[in-house]
Amino acid sequence: MPPPLAALPDPHAATVVPKRDFIDRVVAATGTRRAEARPIIEATLDQLGQILSSGQTLAVPPLGRARINLERDARGGDVITLRLRRRASPAAPIVVEKP
Template sequence: MIKRVSPPGKDPDAVPRNPQAAHVLQKKDFVDRVVAASGAKKADARPIIEATLAQLGKALSAGETLAVPPLGRARVNLERDQRGGEIITLRLRRRPSSIQQSAD
């Protein structure tokens, strides 16, 4: 079940995990990491990565729960439409083995 919220506002219960500004991974850097990890050519990997990201975005916009190991299970908790686009808040559940794999 997706909780839809119309009026903009801040969640008073939301507490940031780390008060410092989070590092933003840009798509270019993401593509570079995938190419390095897979050994694929950048020209071959880029359209596949872009199509994958587009499908993930469509699924999340539709409110679908994603079960994508080793990333984990992502469920839409909150969806809000605003002037600049939609805001989707996710709950991401990861298994300890997935967390260890991503740290390596």
């Protein structure tokens, strides 16, 4: 029997991960120093934004394939709605070993 409607999670509720926490997670996963990782992460995020803003489809496993579903101008900037297609079961976490 399916759960009652009140028990279903809100599909629009999301926990926001700030950039600082995102960088901390990458640093913890890779074992690099924050000073080394931060400029690389920021350049990566900048390139992701530029690629998607230009209307290109981004195919980056294990993230998946992201393409623009809807784009419109809003107050203060562009609003881009993405469609992200991922594998059914995510791959094992990436482990980076430092020499």
